[in-house]
Amino acid sequence: MVQERLPRFNSVKIAYCTCPPKYNVNPYLGRCQHGCLYCYAVKFPSFQGPLKPRFNLAENISRMAAKTRPKLPVMLSDTTDPYQPAEARYKITRRCLEALIRQGFPILIVTKSDLVTRDLDLLSQGRVVVSITVTSLDERFSRLMEPGAPPPFRRLKALRRLAAEGLTVTARIDPIIPGLNDNPEDLEHLVRKLKDCGVRHVTASTLKPVRGFFRRLERVNPKLAERLKEAYREAVNIVGYNYLPEEERLKTVETVRRLVLAEGMSFASCRENFSRLNTAICDGTGYLTPQRQLLNSP
Numbered sequence: 001m002v003q004e005r006l007p008r009f010n011s012v013k014i015a016y017c018t019c020p021p022k023y024n025v026n027p028y029l030g031r032c033q034h035g036c037l038y039c040y041a042v043k044f045p046s047f048q049g050p051l052k053p054r055f056n057l058a059e060n061i062s063r064m065a066a067k068t069r070p071k072l073p074v075m076l077s078d079t080t081d082p083y084q085p086a087e088a089r090y091k092i093t094r095r096c097l098e099a100l101i102r103q104g105f106p107i108l109i110v111t112k113s114d115l116v117t118r119d120l121d122l123l124s125q126g127r128v129v130v131s132i133t134v135t136s137l138d139e140r141f142s143r144l145m146e147p148g149a150p151p152p153f154r155r156l157k158a159l160r161r162l163a164a165e166g167l168t169v170t171a172r173i174d175p176i177i178p179g180l181n182d183n184p185e186d187l188e189h190l191v192r193k194l195k196d197c198g199v200r201h202v203t204a205s206t207l208k209p210v211r212g213f214f215r216r217l218e219r220v221n222p223k224l225a226e227r228l229k230e231a232y233r234e235a236v237n238i239v240g241y242n243y244l245p246e247e248e249r250l251k252t253v254e255t256v257r258r259l260v261l262a263e264g265m266s267f268a269s270c271r272e273n274f275s276r277l278n279t280a281i282c283d284g285t286g287y288l289t290p291q292r293q294l295l296n297s298p
């Protein structure tokens with residue numbers, strides 16, 4: 001059956017997702033080339049196996065966008081990175097964005113790649129929020145956990161450049177992994193750096209390992225895998241995601257919140273059941289509709 005309307009983002013309420021309604025476009029199926037060890041997407045059959053660029057997607061999006069009222073934002077992407085290395089060659093994300101911006105859709109981009117700056121000319125023509133995930137300033141962390149993604153300094157540079165061009169930029173500190181990137185001093189440096197780059201909002205989330213995470217980690221760092229298994233010994237499984245005990249997650253999220261608010265940025269947690277701590281809509285789309293942006297005053 002031919003799909004007529006843009007696909008809706010599937011908000012997993014049971015896993016505490018508080019995302020507002022939006023559309024979602026994944027230009028690439030198969031395993032994302034960033035190859036993050038903690039990736040949640042590997043849980044879904046469409047995002048396993050070799051990369052599958054969706055070569056005809058832009059034409060389909062163009063047709064669907066013409067039949068959909070541009071009221072809700074479109075996110076690229078919830079499951080694989082829209083700016084993974086293949087995008088440099090195939091430009092599928094770019095062509096989808098051209099169609100969506102032409103039709104007037106507000107856009108939320110979520111990526112770990114500075115390749116997004118290639119499309120500055122296009123992004124600056126639309127209503128766009130770009131969210132770049134920066135999990136740590138420590139390149140060793142990034143090399144181990146996100147081996148195919150650009151190093152943190154390039155992501156920061158991209159944030160700075162986008163902000164300097166007038167785009168609204170937000171950052172995700174996601175996932176925060178116990179004993180690895182949750183040190184309060186390191187988080188403070190990271191949050192300050194994000195502010196310095198022009199970030200307006202930070203979304204934080206603790207690691208919720210899915211099936212296969214410890215096996216993947218064991219292959220590259222057996223000791224660390226053991227340590228983390230121990231840290232997650234009392235985790236609770238919610239629809240395939242392993243949640244640390246609530247008080248541990250709360251401590252981490254509150255630490256980041258305090259640091260972020262001290263720097264004058266808005267804050268939200270993602271899939272933690274702590275939405276009471278959010279001062280803005282969790283995914284940053286509030287900045288596409290300024291009157292909805294703030295929730296609770298700090």
Ligand code: SF4
Binds near residue numbers: 039149
């Ligand atoms: S960038 Fe995102 S989708 Fe790609 S491997 Fe990393 S976590 Fe998964």
